[in-house]
Amino acid sequence: MSAVQTVAAPRRPGAPSAAAAVRRRTLRPRTVIIAGLAWLLAAVFVLPYVEMVITSLRPADELRDATYLPRHFQWSNLIDVWRESNLGDNLRVTLLVAGGSTLLVLLVALPAAYYTARVRFRGRTLFLLLVLVTQMFQPTSLLVGLYREFYQFGMLNSVWTLILCNGAFNLAFAIWILTAYIGSIPVELEEAAMIDGLGRVGALVRVTLPLALPGVVTAVIFTFIAAWNEFVMGLTLSTVPQSQPLTVGINNFIGNYTVQWNYLFAGSVVAIVPVVILFAFIERHVVSGLTAGSVK
Amino acid sequence: MTHKSRSGLARLGPLPWIGPAVLLILVVVVWPVYEMVRTSFLKISTSGFVRGSAGTDKYQKLFDEPDFGHVLTWTVIWTLTVVGLTILISLGLAQLFNQQFPGRRVTRWALIAPWAASVLMTSIGFKWMLNQTAGVLNTAMTDLGLIDKPEDWLGDPSTAWPWMIFVAVFVSLPFTTYTLLAGLQTVPGEVYEAAKVDGTSTWQTYLRITLPLLRPALLVGVVINLINVFNSFPVIWGMTQGGPASDTATTTVFMYQLLNTDMGESAALSVVNFALVVVMVLFFLKVSRWNQEEGR
Numbered sequence: 001m002s003a004v005q006t007v008a009a010p011r012r013p014g015a016p017s018a019a020a021a022v023r024r025r026t027l028r029p030r031t032v033i034i035a036g037l038a039w040l041l042a043a044v045f046v047l048p049y050v051e052m053v054i055t056s057l058r059p060a061d062e063l064r065d066a067t068y069l070p071r072h073f074q075w076s077n078l079i080d081v082w083r084e085s086n087l088g089d090n091l092r093v094t095l096l097v098a099g100g101s102t103l104l105v106l107l108v109a110l111p112a113a114y115y116t117a118r119v120r121f122r123g124r125t126l127f128l129l130l131v132l133v134t135q136m137f138q139p140t141s142l143l144v145g146l147y148r149e150f151y152q153f154g155m156l157n158s159v160w161t162l163i164l165c166n167g168a169f170n171l172a173f174a175i176w177i178l179t180a181y182i183g184s185i186p187v188e189l190e191e192a193a194m195i196d197g198l199g200r201v202g203a204l205v206r207v208t209l210p211l212a213l214p215g216v217v218t219a220v221i222f223t224f225i226a227a228w229n230e231f232v233m234g235l236t237l238s239t240v241p242q243s244q245p246l247t248v249g250i251n252n253f254i255g256n257y258t259v260q261w262n263y264l265f266a267g268s269v270v271a272i273v274p275v276v277i278l279f280a281f282i283e284r285h286v287v288s289g290l291t292a293g294s295v296k
Numbered sequence: 297m298t299h300k301s302r303s304g305l306a307r308l309g310p311l312p313w314i315g316p317a318v319l320l321i322l323v324v325v326v327w328p329v330y331e332m333v334r335t336s337f338l339k340i341s342t343s344g345f346v347r348g349s350a351g352t353d354k355y356q357k358l359f360d361e362p363d364f365g366h367v368l369t370w371t372v373i374w375t376l377t378v379v380g381l382t383i384l385i386s387l388g389l390a391q392l393f394n395q396q397f398p399g400r401r402v403t404r405w406a407l408i409a410p411w412a413a414s415v416l417m418t419s420i421g422f423k424w425m426l427n428q429t430a431g432v433l434n435t436a437m438t439d440l441g442l443i444d445k446p447e448d449w450l451g452d453p454s455t456a457w458p459w460m461i462f463v464a465v466f467v468s469l470p471f472t473t474y475t476l477l478a479g480l481q482t483v484p485g486e487v488y489e490a491a492k493v494d495g496t497s498t499w500q501t502y503l504r505i506t507l508p509l510l511r512p513a514l515l516v517g518v519v520i521n522l523i524n525v526f527n528s529f530p531v532i533w534g535m536t537q538g539g540p541a542s543d544t545a546t547t548t549v550f551m552y553q554l555l556n557t558d559m560g561e562s563a564a565l566s567v568v569n570f571a572l573v574v575v576m577v578l579f580f581l582k583v584s585r586w587n588q589e590e591g592r
Contacts, residue, residue, distance in 0.1 A: 145328025
């Protein structure tokens with residue numbers, strides 16, 4: 001039996017049974033302890049990022065003060081940082097790489113996933129195995145090879161290189177999750193649409209794709225975030241500051257003798273905030289996405 | 297109609313559908329493996345010129361490297377400790393965040409922050425919070441009376457290690473917890489009701505029912521974390537760059553340090569690294585098959 005068949009249909013994230021909810025509501029002290037613990041842990045998870053925001057607003061002469069809050073918040077840091085560095089270039093590279101590789105993944109993964117979900121072709125198992133193995137290999141373990149390859153192509157410091165690389169290393173997850181989603185959509189729906197005269201492509205675009213949309217959204221956002229946060233390939237394949245993504249660019253605030261912590265974290269805030277917001281939007285989908293994509 | 301349309305799609309063959317995906321994987325994932333192996337047998341100047349064959353000299357040089365032994369040892373300790381702690385803590389977190397309590401959505405949202413933010417930036421954030429002069433963790437621990445005076449935690453390997461493990465676990469928890477949460481949702485509520493009727497204690501229910509049903513999710517969590525943590529370059533690079541010298545480097549960080557001095561030797565280490573990953577992947581494939589058979 002092939003691997004994909006065993007992938008369960010995506011589940012909706014549902015609340016535990018109503019009976020359980022009612023029962024818990026009556027156990028007040030227990031709920032209070034649970035809520036207290038959860039809120040405490042939530043604070044632990046968020047505090048490092050709060051500290052980054054605070055530091056990004058510290059005036060330069062207060063960076064060496066061991067105080068929890070600066071005496072005054074220097075909001076102009078968030079504007080000056082753009083002048084003090086290549087942050088604009090870095091942001092442009094990151095946007096192009098994250099956007100470009102997401103588009104690439106979608107263009108390449110959708111047809112592959114659709115075909116794999118619908119047709120039992122020869123070499124299907126082999127293809128799925130190749131995809132699975134790709135997911136296991138991370139760019140870190142292939143760095144030297146990647147560097148040598150794109151050095152020989154004369155493609156170092158190119159946005160295209162980073163788009164290709166980020167696309168390739170995020171392809172596996174997208175194919176898995178899309179295959180699972182498309183596989184869970186009854187073929188009969190497509191066939192009915194084709195009988196109505198839509199044709200295969202029409203049926204795919206008008207019937208299957210809209211139904212697979214949650215899967216597509218999950219794949220898109222996961223790819224975008226992974227490419228947005230990617231560091232090792234950016235560090236290795238881009239050597240000049242102007243062509244580096246944000247994750248690499250902020251390291252340029254770390255000098256040999258001094259670190260401009262306030263600017264470093266101002267840059268980090270620029271990089272982190274959009275992604276956290278994006279992630280918050282799909283929090284509901286994360287569980288169902290993981291159920292479909294990896295947990296059988 | 298059904299039969300005809302299916303053979304119509306099948307007649308095109310799989311190539312137009314899966315071809316682009318295969319091509320992308322071949323160029324960006326498979327080719328670097330070949331390049332890497334080839335480079336490990338070459339003499340290459342630091343500027344990238346090939347100066348002939350090196351035979352197995354680079355491997356010899358690598359194994360003779362005085363740091364090689366402890367880098368390997370530290371990599372094994374690092375991977376096992378971080379993955380072990382991550383899984384144990386995530387099991388608790390998943391159980392906690394699966395309960396109903398006020399603010400569940402907000403706290404789960406907070407839990408996602410380290411996943412959404414770039415690992416490198418989180419690591420640099422911790423490096424800053426551990427700064428000897430002005431780090432907020434130093435300040436807080438001094439104020440709480442945990443330490444007498446601010447310490448240079450990352451300057452000494454014996455104190456840098458625990459902190460790096462802490463940060464690596466911190467950034468691994470969200471994904472793992474969410475995977476386990478996804479697993480928990482596949483456990484039908486009736487199972488618990490039945491156990492309750494039978495009078496089984498909560499702890500017994502967890503050990504005998506929840507944990508076995510969580511096995512697929514646990515397996516995914518363990519494997520993805522093993523690969524991630526083994527390759528986790530940004531945490532170490534962001535906090536100590538593997539230093540002082542190579543005292544806190546894992547194999548991947550050591551590989552990057554060598555990249556600047558001897559590319560051939562770095563490639564040799566990559567090949568060793570790669571072989572270790574292959575072993576892990578084969579292990580996973582074996583275990584997952586075992587998992588499927590057991591699950592039947």
